[in-house]
Amino acid sequence: MKLIEAKKRVEELREEIAKHDYYYYVQDSPVISDREYDLLRRKLEELEKSFPELISPDSPTQRVGGKPLEAFNSVNHKTPMLSLDNAFNINELRDFALRIKNLTGITEMEYVVEPKIDGLAVSLLYEDGMLVRGATRGDGHTGEDITHNIKTIKSVPLKLRDRVTLEARGEIYMPREAFEQLNNKRVAEALPLFANPRNAAAGSVRQLDPRVAAARQLDLFIFTMGSYEGYTFKTHFEALEYLKKIGLRVNPHINIYKYMEEIIEVCQEWSARRQDLPYEIDGAVIKVNDLKLQEQLGFTSKSPRWAIAFKFAAEQVETEVEDIMVSVGRTGTLTPIALLKPVKVSGSVVKRASLHNEDILQEKEVKIGDRVIIHKAGDVIPELVKVIKEKREGQEKEFNMPEECPACKENVVRLPGEVALRCINATCPVQTYERIVHFSSRGAMDIEGLGLAVALQLWENNLVRDVSDLYYLKREDLIGLERMGEKSVHNLLVSIEKSKNNPLNKLLYGLGLRFVGEKVSKILAENFPSIEKIMEAETEEMLSIPEIGPRIATSVYEFFRGKSNLKVIEKLKTAGVNVCMEPPKKERDKTLEGLTFVLTGKMERYSRDEAKELIESMGGRITSSVSKNTDFVVAGENSGSKHDQAISLEVKILDEKEFQELVVSGQQVQKGNEVT
Ligand code: IVH
Numbered sequence: 001m002k003l004i005e006a007k008k009r010v011e012e013l014r015e016e017i018a019k020h021d022y023y024y025y026v027q028d029s030p031v032i033s034d035r036e037y038d039l040l041r042r043k044l045e046e047l048e049k050s051f052p053e054l055i056s057p058d059s060p061t062q063r064v065g066g067k068p069l070e071a072f073n074s075v076n077h078k079t080p081m082l083s084l085d086n087a088f089n090i091n092e093l094r095d096f097a098l099r100i101k102n103l104t105g106i107t108e109m110e111y112v113v114e115p116k117i118d119g120l121a122v123s124l125l126y127e128d129g130m131l132v133r134g135a136t137r138g139d140g141h142t143g144e145d146i147t148h149n150i151k152t153i154k155s156v157p158l159k160l161r162d163r164v165t166l167e168a169r170g171e172i173y174m175p176r177e178a179f180e181q182l183n184n185k186r187v188a189e190a191l192p193l194f195a196n197p198r199n200a201a202a203g204s205v206r207q208l209d210p211r212v213a214a215a216r217q218l219d220l221f222i223f224t225m226g227s228y229e230g231y232t233f234k235t236h237f238e239a240l241e242y243l244k245k246i247g248l249r250v251n252p253h254i255n256i257y258k259y260m261e262e263i264i265e266v267c268q269e270w271s272a273r274r275q276d277l278p279y280e281i282d283g284a285v286i287k288v289n290d291l292k293l294q295e296q297l298g299f300t301s302k303s304p305r306w307a308i309a310f311k312f313a314a315e316q317v318e319t320e321v322e323d324i325m326v327s328v329g330r331t332g333t334l335t336p337i338a339l340l341k342p343v344k345v346s347g348s349v350v351k352r353a354s355l356h357n358e359d360i361l362q363e364k365e366v367k368i369g370d371r372v373i374i375h376k377a378g379d380v381i382p383e384l385v386k387v388i389k390e391k392r393e394g395q396e397k398e399f400n401m402p403e404e405c406p407a408c409k410e411n412v413v414r415l416p417g418e419v420a421l422r423c424i425n426a427t428c429p430v431q432t433y434e435r436i437v438h439f440s441s442r443g444a445m446d447i448e449g450l451g452l453a454v455a456l457q458l459w460e461n462n463l464v465r466d467v468s469d470l471y472y473l474k475r476e477d478l479i480g481l482e483r484m485g486e487k488s489v490h491n492l493l494v495s496i497e498k499s500k501n502n503p504l505n506k507l508l509y510g511l512g513l514r515f516v517g518e519k520v521s522k523i524l525a526e527n528f529p530s531i532e533k534i535m536e537a538e539t540e541e542m543l544s545i546p547e548i549g550p551r552i553a554t555s556v557y558e559f560f561r562g563k564s565n566l567k568v569i570e571k572l573k574t575a576g577v578n579v580c581m582e583p584p585k586k587e588r589d590k591t592l593e594g595l596t597f598v599l600t601g602k603m604e605r606y607s608r609d610e611a612k613e614l615i616e617s618m619g620g621r622i623t624s625s626v627s628k629n630t631d632f633v634v635a636g637e638n639s640g641s642k643h644d645q646a647i648s649l650e651v652k653i654l655d656e657k658e659f660q661e662l663v664v665s666g667q668q669v670q671k672g673n674e675v676t
Contacts, residue, residue: 006051010059013044017060018159025155025219026249058130058158063151068209072144075135078167079226081121082140083302084285084309090264096286096308097260103305104293112236113266114254116283116309117221119173119201124150124222129163129246131156136205149205149213153220157247167226168248174201175279178217195380197280219279222248235289256289271312283311314375316385317350319343321370324355324399328407330434330512332423336361336401338372338384346376353382357419358401365389367396407431426564432466433459435512439467443518444510445499449492457481467510468568470496471575494661504531504581507572511565514555523547524556531569531579535560592620592662595631598646601639603656614663626651634659 001009017040024030024037041060048055055062087093101107121137134150136143150156153172174182179197186193194200204216222243224236233239237256244250257263267284274281288294288306297305323339336355343350353374355361364384366372371391377383405412405423407430412421423431433455440447440455447470458464463477473496478489505525509518516524527545528534534556542553559565573579597615599608599622606614611634612622626633626645633639633646634654646653654662 001047001050003051003053006047007054010044010047010051010054013040013047014059016040017044018157021060021154022157022247026157026247060158063154063158064214065148065151065210068211069148071208072146072206074138074142075133075145076142077123077135077140077226080140081123081137081143081169081226082299082304084307085300085303086283087308087310088313090267093264093267093286093308093310094260100288100297100306103297106293108258109293110235110237110256110258110289111263112240112254112256112287112289113263114223114285114287115251115270115277115281116285116311117171117173117223117251118196118198118280118282119171119220120198120205122146122150122170122172122205122220123226124156124168124170125166126160126168127165129160131158144206146205148210149207149218152210152214153218155219155249160246160248162246164246166231168222168243169224169226170220170222170248172201172205172218172220173197173279174204174216174218177278182216220249221251223251223285233291235291236287236294237289239291267310274312275315281312283309285309314377315346316373316375317343317345318371318373318388319350321366321368321372321384324361324366324368326402326406328405328423328428328430328434330431330438331514332405332425332428332431334401334405334412334421334423336399338366340372340374343374345374345382350374350376350382353384355384358414358421359419361399361401367392367398369396405430427465429459432464436464436467436470438512439470439510440499441510444506445502446495446506447492447499448495449488450495454481454484454492457484466564466568466571468571468575468577471500471572471577498660500575500577502578504529504579507531507577507579508534511559511568513559515552516555520547520552525581529581531573535566535569590619592618595620596629597622598624598626598630598633598642598651599636600633600642601636603634603636603659605656605660611659618663 017037020030020032020037020040030037044059045061048059048061085096087096100109123135123137123143124131125133125135131147131151133145134147134156135145138144150172151158174197176197179194179200182200183193194203200216201218204213204218207213223240225231225239225243231239231242233242237254240250240254255266257266263286267286270281270284286308288297294304294306299305320341321338322341325337325339327335327337329335335357338353338355340351340353355364355366364387366384366387371388373385373388374382375385401421403411405425405428408423408425408428410423410425410428412423414421425431433452436450436455436458437452439445440450450470455464458470458473458481461477461481463473464470473493475489475493478484478492479486484492503525505518505522508516508525508531509521523545524534524542527542528537537556539550539553539557542548542556543550560569569579592615597620599611603611615622623630626642626649628649628651630646630649630651632652632654633642634656635643635646636656643653645651
């Protein structure tokens with residue numbers, strides 16, 4: 001095929017595909033089968049492969065770009081992206097209508113009511129009909145350029161059906177089904193779950209690699225234009241019709257109403273039917289339809305006077321308290337928890353709700369067997385709103401907090417000024433293994449493979465009584481524990497060893513002092529850069545740091561006066577755990593002396609610079625190209641020609657795991673390419 005002929009065909013195919021994308025993703029009514037569509041795409045891909053000079057950014061094959069970005073660029077919005085005022089009940093809606101009547105002097109007017117999509121605001125810039133940029137709202141004035149991710153959303157046209165220049169604004173969201181699929185996948189991969197579709201959508205557009213967003217099935221509705229310059233629409237509804245006409249996806253449930261009472265009814269209906277939609281909405285938006293009136297009403301500094309968001313109340317559901325249990329936390333706090341007959345609330349099944357402490361338990365007067373109303377606070381955390389006392393039948397059982405710790409059976413105390421009951425037994429097993437799990441967690445010492453199940457086994461087998469015991473574990477202790485084979489034992493020991501080099505803030509956080517979270521640990525470690533300095537610090541010295549208040553200072557002071565805590569610190573030090581901000585320079589192992597390394601590809605745990613520094617600190621040398629004199633090629637992901645050269649020159653190749661073993665456990669290395 002000649003180039004000119006190919007060009008014509010490519011253009012035809014693109015138009016055809018864009019048309020079907022529109023029918024499928026925007027109109028929700030495909031006119032051809034998936035197979036026919038795939039054939040069109042395949043033809044286009046083949047032609048673009050034969051004539052790469054014909055590839056253009058608006059081609060449907062270019063939705064997922066090649067390389068991940070290095071960083072996000074910031075974008076200045078031409079007109080600020082404002083927020084909306086909220087109405088939390090119908091009276092506030094009536095107030096809104098009254099305000100508008102007073103400001104305009106007009107008693108009857110049209111309003112447009114739209115679902116308020118629970119996602120995140122975006123702005124799409126089209127120039128001459130071509131998508132040139134997509135940006136987040138950011139602080140309203142400056143957002144982030146997320147064009148690479150926006151292009152992966154199939155309902156976003158890369159080219160409009162009119163060669164116009166405009167900014168379209170709308171909301172990106174993740175449909176419920178996509179959200180559930182994503183979280184199910186994450187459960188299988190042991191990754192942390194997203195709390196709700198909004199967070200999942202936000203997390204997806206904030207990815208540098210467009211392949212992630214492409215896999216997340218995001219979608220979008222456009223609800224307004226950034227500016228109406230050059231257009232002659234009379235009403236907002238007309239503008240929406242136009243946006244629809246040029247190929248943008250506009251929500252189908254948008255209507256015009258004249259009377260506030262009618263609008264209130266619509267809002268209430270949506271509130272009751274919100275679960276029926278395939279995406280989450282958190283309210284309805286009411287907008288003055290007439291654009292001249294909108295202009296006349298104008299804006300406050302934060303939001304337009306011509307619109308308001310009617311926010312739905314959190315969904316409330318009735319269920320039954322089947323039992324009340326008490327859990328013991330890492331700091332010994334006893335928390336009563338209502339075990340509920342499972343019910344679906346705001347999109348997920350709820351089985352338990354914390355009752356926080358004895359006072360709240362009494363205040364809410366919850367009994368076992370009670371019918372109760374629950375909701376999700378902030379749409380996330382299940383909370384017991386109230387007991388339906390009218391539904392009591394007499395068999396409900398009163399519940400009192402125990403006098404003994406459910407884990408170790410020692411008496412519990414309520415310390416002065418505290419609302420919580422607390423188990424103060426330093427050897428309480430639950431607290432111990434919870435402390436170990438916390439010590440090993442990501443933000444703390446980051447010991448991979450040491451979760452609740454392993455911690456429990458270590459406790460039950462008398463192997464660990466406090467966190468310092470971890471550093472005295474030997475292979476023989478671990479082998480033979482349930483689900484601990486050679487490989488997991490090896491990995492766990494390597495990971496424990498590696499954690500010795502963590503900076504002080506991670507250790508401090510891992511020790512789990514009360515009121516000392518990740519951020520406070522960092523502040524303390526920056527001001528007192530060794531554990532000895534923190535141990536010696538008087539409360540006044542700590543209080544001179546702006547972020548440290550008396551609660552934290554007292555907690556730190558007390559912790560380092562506790563005899564058993566001091567013993568733990570001594571044992572950590574003896575085991576070689578770093579207790580300073582800067583990890584000690586490794587004078588001891590110059591095990592890589594005389595060896596030459598070449599680094600290639602990308603490693604998960606080490607950046608190129610970190611790997612280089614590590615090798616050099618152990619006496620090794622880095623060169624940029626592979627030769628006969630190279631002892632090791634360290635090959636991460638996507639390593640290219642250097643990997644191949646290593647094979648042809650028979651140079652030993654280390655993958656990331658082998659490299660980690662080499663530098664972390666300081667295994668003996670012999671020249672002659674042998675790792676023992
Ligand atoms: S109109 C000038 N309409 O809600 C403000 N916003 O709380 C224009 N939102 O930032 C916003 N659905 O991200 C409008 N149908 C809708 C909406 C909507 C969701 C979001 C939007 C806005 C936020 C305000």
